[in-house]
Amino acid sequence: MIKVQNLTKAFNGKKVLDDISFEIKSGETLALVGFSGSGKSTMLKLICGLIEKDSGDITTSDGDIAMVFQYSALFDSLNVADNISFALRERRDLRDKYSPDEIKKIVAEKLELVGLKGIEDKFPSELSGGMQKRVSFARAIVTEPNSILYDEPTSGLDPISSTLIEDYIVRLKDETKASSIVVTHQMSTIQRTADRVIMLYDGKIVFEGTPHQMLKSGNDYTKQFVNASLKGPMTMGLG
Numbered sequence: 392m393i394k395v396q397n398l399t400k401a402f403n404g405k406k407v408l409d410d411i412s413f414e415i416k417s418g419e420t421l422a423l424v425g426f427s428g429s430g431k432s433t434m435l436k437l438i439c440g441l442i443e444k445d446s447g448d449i450t451t452s453d454g455d456i457a458m459v460f461q462y463s464a465l466f467d468s469l470n471v472a473d474n475i476s477f478a479l480r481e482r483r484d485l486r487d488k489y490s491p492d493e494i495k496k497i498v499a500e501k502l503e504l505v506g507l508k509g510i511e512d513k514f515p516s517e518l519s520g521g522m523q524k525r526v527s528f529a530r531a532i533v534t535e536p537n538s539i540l541y542d543e544p545t546s547g548l549d550p551i552s553s554t555l556i557e558d559y560i561v562r563l564k565d566e567t568k569a570s571s572i573v574v575t576h577q578m579s580t581i582q583r584t585a586d587r588v589i590m591l592y593d594g595k596i597v598f599e600g601t602p603h604q605m606l607k608s609g610n611d612y613t614k615q616f617v618n619a620s621l622k623g624p625m626t627m628g629l630g
Contacts, residue, residue: 409594422585
């Protein structure tokens with residue numbers, strides 16, 4: 392469960408998030424959408440503790456929060472196995488919990504879950520962009536998180552690779568029962584992965600509903616977003 396109440400964050404005097412409230416239930420996936428600069432990635436950073444809020448409350452269930460970064464953020468100098476097991480080996484609360492053989496087994500299980508069985512010894516430079524994304528998924532779930540945050544997981548991928556990544560987001564939801572937030576600009580990702588959608592603009596929530604409601608809504612903000620129109624209430628550079 393993730394609960395955000397009256398959350399506010401400003402940079403250089405400009406409110407990026409202004410009194411935002413929403414809740415995500417266990418096992419639910421929320422798509423967080425909006426034009427560039429609308430505060431989506433800031434929201435993820437606040438939830439996982441990378442930056443401090445100005446005011447408001449963020450409540451999460453006990454347990455780990457995993458972050459899947461936009462560009463995978465794998466360590467180039469480490470092979471796949473070492474990338475995935477990094478938290479198990481380096482985090483103070485986990486480094487003595489598992490034996491080397493147990494870590495090896497956990498890594499193999501997570502790789503199989505994302506469809507990449509047997510690539511433990513490969514390095515990121517030897518993998519396609521889509522494979523790197525899936526390795527980052529495996530790394531994110533290695534600590535058995537109860538919340539997963541995805542920052543534009545299909546960015547930079549071709550349509551087929553994007554579809555594959557979307558399928559694995561759904562699969563991980565079914566396997567982990569985690570609460571998830573997917574920041575995305577892509578309608579296919581919204582439709583294929585999300586139970587619910589929140590649209591941000593100018594620091595505020597301007598739409599909340601299901602993907603179907605987003606497509607059919609008479610809301611001027613969602614119509615502009617869905618149709619990728621320059622005409623509408625949202626102005627690039629201000630949102």
